Amino acid sequence: MQTMFRYNWLIREKWYQWCEGVPLEELLRKRTGGVGGILHTLFHIVDVEWSWIRVLQGKTDFQESFEAYQSLEKVRQLDRAFQPEVREFISSWNIEKENRILYNPQPDGSIATDAWGEVIRHMIAHEIHHIGQLSIWAREIGKEPVSANLIGKGLNHTLPNS
Amino acid sequence: MQTMFRYNWLIREKWYQWCEGVPLEELLRKRTGGVGGILHTLFHIVDVEWSWIRVLQGKTDFQESFEAYQSLEKVRQLDRAFQPEVREFISSWNIEKENRILYNPQPDGSIATDAWGEVIRHMIAHEIHHIGQLSIWAREIGKEPVSANLIGKGLNHTLPNS
Numbered sequence A, B: 001m002q003t004m005f006r007y008n009w010l011i012r013e014k015w016y017q018w019c020e021g022v023p024l025e026e027l028l029r030k031r032t033g034g035v036g037g038i039l040h041t042l043f044h045i046v047d048v049e050w051s052w053i054r055v056l057q058g059k060t061d062f063q064e065s066f067e068a069y070q071s072l073e074k075v076r077q078l079d080r081a082f083q084p085e086v087r088e089f090i091s092s093w094n095i096e097k098e099n100r101i102l103y104n105p106q107p108d109g110s111i112a113t114d115a116w117g118e119v120i121r122h123m124i125a126h127e128i129h130h131i132g133q134l135s136i137w138a139r140e141i142g143k144e145p146v147s148a149n150l151i152g153k154g155l156n157h158t159l160p161n162s
Helices: A002-020 A024-028 A038-056 A072-091 A116-140 B002-019 B024-028 B038-056 B072-091 B116-140
Strands: A101-105 A111-115 B101-105 B111-115
Touching (some): A002 A116, A002 B116, A038 A072, B024 B038
Antiparallel strands (some): A101 A111, B101 B111
């Protein structure tokens, strides 16, 4: 589970570096599908990851709009601001937390009950899914996307050498 | 880990159902990015999942080309043929297998060493990434994609009710 988070953080950083070689207007351009743009997707990933971590802890989550984060540096700053809390939460994960229940109010007034383990896996899948979308848009603007390979990056901390 | 596989299998089945409402020419149309098309992506997901399972077991993997699987039904049939072995392998997963080493010959003649746990997580990320690509192409042809949500689907088998 933690391997998957390390994977997501590494790939996200590589996408930030990829963005450095792309004009801002391409990063901001409205596109079909997903949340509608490259930088907006990275903002959304950062937003959603942190918001879930906050919700699990019973804290207020992030409610700001992408309108205030219209540059690569602003999104990276936001990410840097959120990362310590996210990494602390993930690094302290243990089996006991798997089955804790989140009581999650829904827009229709009902209360969903989600296991924390399910929330954590939802977060993992959420980011990979959106990164897949970036890979299509990268090709549409004629650039090679960041490789999505997880293997061979030494991410599995159960290995003796990582 | 098994939750993530159940998630991928469920979402893949939903994409097959989604494909039923799309003309074959759209499923086969060449597109920018990924492996270049909707049905080809589903074929690739099935191919790669099974191939890794075979490689981990030291068995021959799948070498056929998409050219022979140019219909939704043919891809689903292939998936159905592979699924029993994949599900058996994943359901028998245990902690002891995490650190087993796969010696994986590379095109350059070197031998990569990958922990099985890393291979398994690579397989999970691989499918989610490609499904993210489908979601963009779905919007490009004016159709709502399958939801990528993992949460709220009762996939977490550690819950008492699932």
